[in-house]
Amino acid sequence: MNVPKVVGVVGGGRMGAGIAQVFAVAGAYVTIAEADESAAAAALQRVEHGLAQAEAKGKLACRPEDALGRVQTVTSVSALPPEANLVVEAVPEIVEAKLAVLTAVEAVVGPEAVIASNTSSLSIGDLGSALEQPTRFLGMHFFNPVPASTLVEVVRAPDTSGSVIKTVLGWVEALGKTDIVVKDSPGFATSRLGVSLGLEAIRMLEEGVADAESIDRAMELGYRHPMGPLRSTDLVGLDVRLAIAEYLHATLGERFCPPQLLRDKVSRGELGRKSGQGFYDWRQ
Known part of the structure; x- marks a missing residue:
């Protein structure tokens, strides 16, 4: 299975930039949503730096400029591409902030898009309760540094559909990473x-x-x-x-x-x- 063609990442810090990097290297077109122009520029710089590091270590499967060319930034969640197949929320571990982002994401993307949170501990079920379609929501917990880490913890909430889990596991494999699937519980595994x-x-x-x-x-x-x-x-x-x-x-x-x-x-x-x-x- 291939990675999703169009990916959104909300939050361009160390984790968000790393997530954007691995999807772009795998061939996806990635849009990072940040709060303002300064934060967006910093996010793009993190991706560029990460690509340069990977190339220097001989661990980059494409030219860095090709991957970077597939990454763009916007300064509002509402500017994410509506055709996105996947949007990953990677903002700080503040429940209210994540809920606001997730509801804003759902208002932008189509009904078939998968919405994921990179939270490392917060309840996926609680976060998903804010969505009109919680069946398409799950946890995709990446690890720092994302490009070098081989694990993605996939967190299944009670409402997450089996087809969404299957699709996401295929995407994780296409990234060259290994998954574990855990049920929604505090701190996961x-x-x-x-x-x-x-x-x-x-x-x-x-x-x-x-x-x-x-x-x-x-x-x-x-x-x-x-x-x-x-x-x-x-x-x-x-x-x-x-x-x-x-x-x-x-x-x-x-x-x-x-x-x-x-x-x-x-x-x-x-x-x-x-x-x-x-x-x-x-x-x-």
Whole structure:
């Protein structure tokens, strides 16, 4: 199966730009919707930079200029192409923001279009309840960095139709990625497990069990994890991990209560790689 011919992505941050990049490389025409011209230009620059990086590593299946030529930006969801086969929402993990985007998307695209959220933890069923056709809605949880990651977590809500799941699994395969299908539940499979490990690693650091490098090395060498939980938290973003932890704490209970160290770092603006400082110093 081929990728969808026309794809919309709402939100051109690190995740949204990565999603746009992989679909464009696979041959889709992609439109990124952002809030204004400045944000749109930054999104396109992220895609261009990602393509250049992939080419430098010898991991690009087409010329970067060809893929970039299939990407355009707009400054309103209403300007997305109505013929889009798929629109992926990739805005921050704020329920109200996602609901507003999803209802705006549904007002633009045709009745056969698939609508997906890249949320890493929020209920797909709750988000889909805002749509007139929740049967065409599901979660497509990509991972950072999207071009290098091989997994897409496909989240099926109670209303998601089987035909939509089948179509999306074909698209995931056409992207050269591997799927897992999970039912809609707080944190799904990946965030629930990843956050659980990350929070415990932060508690260990908070308690002085070991330093950050030793805790990470324990998982990398002892359990063959490609990256330790603290460095992974830096890459995800401490603010993102805190938001997910707070949601899981509210829905699943005390085992997901965020450690004070995580709260303190976020309040100081130590958000990980994107701010230059997290559990590691990224300014070097």
